[in-house]
Amino acid sequence: MSKKRVLIVDDDNEILLMLDFALKKLGPEYEIVTAEGSVQALEVVQKGPPFDLVVTDYVMKEITGVDLARAVRRLSPATPVILMTAYGTKRLRATTESLGFDGYLDKPFTVQKIRGIVEQMINTPRPVAAEPVEETAPPEGVGEHLKALQANTHARCVLLLRSTGYAAQVVGESRGLNIPHISALIAANFMSATELSNLLGNQYAFHSNFLEGENYNVYAYDVDDAYLLAVVFDADRKPGVVWFYTKQTAMVLTPLLAEEEKRGASSSKH
Secondary structure, three states: OOOEEEEEEOOOHHHHHHHHHHHHOOOOOEEEEEEOOHHHHHHHHHHOOOOOEEEEEOOOOOOOHHHHHHHHHHHOOOOOEEEEEOOOHHHHHHHHHHHOOOEEEEOOOOHHHHHHHHHHHHHOOOOOOOOOOOOOOOOOOHHHHHHHHHHHHOOOEEEEEEOOOOEEEEEEOOOOOOHHHHHHHHHHHHHHHHHHHHHOOOOOOOOEEEEOOOOEEEEEEEEOOOEEEEEEEEOOOOHHHHHHHHHHHHHHHHHHHHHHHHHHHHHHOO
């Protein structure tokens, strides 16, 4: 029998160690994987294979457990997600009802309770777990548009990311950069921005975000929901020029990438 894979996510290392120790006592048929924070969890989920259960804290420094759950649903729709919270289950259920969490766990909780919930979720019959999303290369011609964007903005590098945080294509100078981690953080920022947009009552999510630093700035733009376009450029460059060319490039890429998504969805049905 294959092991049941369980991912535990919390940015409190002491809690993470306690949960790891407690759940490994369930037996050798369980594979317990831990992630210290939501960005690390995104990287683990992207690598596959799918988990049989994800247990995540709600409040974390990088992105919330709710935003992490959205990413897990995109990558592996059949994976159940349990949310741990110290803020009261009733209030949280009201704000996350549309996501359909499979369970909630109020902090503080006992070791027996977390073991019982994990065993119950693992042993509850569910649909066959979906295969991880196959990350195909972007369509022909996309790379040339990315190179043109880098040249026009004099950027250090340009990244085309899937909304789940996977770097589909990178052009420019990326040596010394942890691209997988950077990609996951940019995607996480967009997830948080979506949550903020909902809280403000916006009908649509924010289209872009801008991070300003001492040495480098990062401008990211949403392309057709499935992709993000990110530009890393020197802090002394005028951001208005970057915004202009990035939006232009996004408009050109939208039909190209949308057509690719359609072909991918069509092929997955056959």
